[in-house]
Amino acid sequence: MERIKIKKVFIEPVNSALAEPFKIAIGTKYSIENVCITVVLENGVEGYGEAAPLEPVNGENQATVLATLNSCKEFILDKDISEYRDISKILKNVFWAQVTARCAVEMALLDAFTKSLNIPFYKFLGGTNNIIETDYTIDIVPPDVAKTDAAKLAAKGYRTLKTKVGKNISEDISRLLAIKDGASGCAITIDANQGFSPCEAVHFLNELEKNHIHPILFEQPVIKTDLPGMKYVKEHTSVPICADESVFTSADAINIIRTGCADVINIKIMKSGIIEALDIAAIARSANIKLMIGCMLESSLGLGCSVHIAAGLGNFNYVDLDPHIEPENEPFTGGPDYKAPLYTISDERSGLGIKRR
């Protein structure tokens, strides 16, 4: 392949109304506040990347991502697109704390590169499968609402429902019973987002057992740094334990394996970037740890990229890539076709197959 230089870089905020408000510790978000980077190659190909920052998870927001990407712009210009790994490595050394901004750059480079090769991104990664099934998350809502939502989601075809736990044990159990009641055929996954102490998590699992609730997965029961605490939970249950907030880097994944504290690792490109996510997947697979893929508040661009990764690498046992935006509010078009609960990637479109609306 001849050298193809990056000739233009555009950086812009992407705002779009969320289907449901999203609560974080410092307030409630009503819209996604993301950033899109576009790289234009000398052959005319455009590559798109998205950063979906969320302060409590990665310490970034739209303003910091815009500043980081503007600082990267000069460095990226005139580079050869096939050298995307070198570009990414240098950016990682410099902007080591700005992972969602770097993820957007990697996404745009890989989109442009695979478009220039004229193959879909998932085929570039191995092309294991072109259909990916996702779960759907039911928010922390009263039990009657959870029951109605669960029944509607099951009727739409979802086979796995996820809910957040860890704030109030009796409310969590009422909501889980309501979900089970509304969608008896659906599997349930729970995510404590670091909300329990190790003893509380085990107590919670015992209470679930008494209520005949058998989750297929328990994400991040305890604070991300407490790997021995997570191991304690794992040793006191048969429910698979998933490390999410505990794993941002490949070194984190190695620590999980050394500690023996989790059965599953949840990979999110907004925690690790794309290239390091591939490393984490390889480490997990080598250690017989199962894989999950999740998301932050991406639009169809970032979600579509994660679908390509799951489809390209294969063997993701748990997929949590439910959209947060109504289709009419999506800032991008194309990408994997979504008919709940399945994403299907078309081989007709190269790269991520996504365009700015």
Ligand SMILES: [Mg+2]
């Ligand atoms: Mg999680």
